[in-house]
Amino acid sequence: MAEKIFSEIPMRTWHWLGVNEAGIEENVLLNPVKKTLEVPANSENDLTVVYKEDNYGDISIKVGENSCLKLTQVQLLPVEKDHANEVTVILAKGAHLEMAVVEAGAKKTVSKVKVVLEGNNSKADVSVLYFGDEKRHIDLNYVMEQKGRNTEANLNVYGALMDECRKVCRGTLDFQRGSKGSKGYEKEQVTVLSGKVRNSSIPIMLSGEDDVDGHHAVSIGKIDEEKMFYLMSRGLDLKESRRLIVEAAFNPVLDKIASEELRDEIDSYIKGRLGKNE
């Protein structure tokens, strides 16, 4: 079956880089699990979505004035399945989104998240963790549209890659005209654990407004040798040391997940993969 374009970056670039769009087999998209939610004004809401079987999930949420939404999305599909998910969140005046995303399973996963900071003083904190091994393919596209005045968007992405994994991560901060006084921050930190990984990072910043403060940073490197040396000189073996360091890097995201049970599940899922023999 043919591949279908699932998501695109807001501004295209060189074709040879192969990062303009993400595609997925058409049959993955056949039966979406749809969820819509409206968070009324002045309230708080928690939503946790865990994908273990579904091919395609599509979530659309409106957060009312001065409300807060805690959204947790965890993807732990078995390694032989493909997966697609999309999330759209629209924030009204003073609304706050706290979002934690874990992308750890599936053979191929495509994910798109769009947060529209429509109301003045709205705020979004999105923390993402991804882990890729073997021949897995992870393709992420996060877009933060800042429309209201004094909005704040934070996108923090932590990832670890090993074996022959292929990963593309696109993160966009889009300061639209009128978003005066807004701030945006985007960071991706990638730890590459073994030699045949292919990693693409595309941090985009678009601005039609001068009174904004935008910053993005990407760092891609192997595991810190000094940390490894420290741990190994204390009697831990290579795999154990590596596992500890990677887990420590993931903690900022895992800490945002309220359910201890779910945290443990993710932890043991990743631990199992990190500890396996190469």
Next chain:
Amino acid sequence: MEKTKTYIEDIERTLYDIKNEDRSVYKSQSGLTEDVVRDISKQKNDPQWMLEHRLKSLEVYNSLSLPAWGPDLSELNMDNIVTYVKPDAKLSGSWDEVPEDIKNTFDRLGIPEAEQTSLAGVGAQYDSEVVYHSIQESLVKQGVIYTDMETALSEYEDIVKEYFMKLVPPKDHKFAALHGAVWSGGSFVYVPEGVKVDIPLQSYFRLNAAGAGQFEHTLIIVEKNASLHFIEGCSAPKYNVTNLHAGCVELFVKEGARLRYSTIENWSRNMMNLNTKRAIVEKDGIIEWVSGSFGSHISMLYPCSILHGENARCEFTGVTFASKGQELDTGASIIHAAPHTSANVSTRTISKAGGKATYRSAVKVTRNAPFAKCSVNCESLMLDDISRSDTLPAMDIEGDEADIGHEATIGRISDEAIFYLMCRGISEDEARAMIVRGFVEPIAKELPLEYAVEMNNLVNIELEGTIG
């Protein structure tokens, strides 16, 4: 706190806008057909292989479509562009022999004066042909060749044939193909092994004819352990019709060699600047780009460095200033293709008065390039809310031994910084001026002196109170 805005004076363009009467002795027909290409080739007495190259490129041009990204190029109509304009002047080694009006143009641009004081060689191209070329005798004795491409093609045909459009093949993109078909003029530099050229060489490209295209080809070969600083300047007077610049620069930096390539591009605001620049750097070689983009209506310019040999290095420093009616899409691309290669990219963009500045880059680390290091830093300053500033970097990294960092910021002049300086007794105007000067300083210090002065004039600050 009431917010104030800084107004930055536009570039003083009067100097560049003085037009000469079009006294060309030959003009190709406008548009692009096989006949036009054959005609250009005949006018230029090309060898047979070059004619074939041109025709092949034309075929490629016709088969490729416009890029599906970047600025909108739909207003470019090749049917209206005259691809070859031969000025009424022969190539000369003395300014006295250059026709008065052409000489005056270069005088105003300060070229002969700079030649006396700070350059080891000068090339001056007017429309499609080079009208003046000189090089210091001492360099000639050391075997340095600095001449126009046409002379190179007849006198050093073997070298030209070996390198010409090998780094930027016509099928690279549509405008590379166009260049391959109708190229004319440009400079050829050959620095033999071990020769260090301490004083810069400069080529200046001036497009005088309205509705014309300039397609100069610059080919530089710096042999083992040699070094060179090459400066390229470009300008044109403003017309109401679209002019096109689709030049091509190919730089070959051999083992242990060093090349610094500085450009100040100040085309008029009716120019489409679709230029291709590429360098290949062998073991222990260094390429340093200094690139200032101030002019043109639309620019697409991304100098590319292929780090082909172990330890090859690239330093890229760029500044882009987009004002009213300008859409400047600039950046760099770096390809790490050997172990221990490193690159450092540092750019600044400023946009104002509705100008649109885009920083676009690509960093590619291949599997053959363990221990590659690359650091990219780009900062954008917006001076009002009707302009745009976009940053679009991409990194594609294979393997686990690379160390890659990218950082970008966007914003306006911060009130805190102004406040800090004012607390120390500096007036508000001066504080703003200091901040903008400080913003472009890392670039300004890389420029040759006369260009640094030009850029400082450009960043001539004037406080205009509150707008918007």
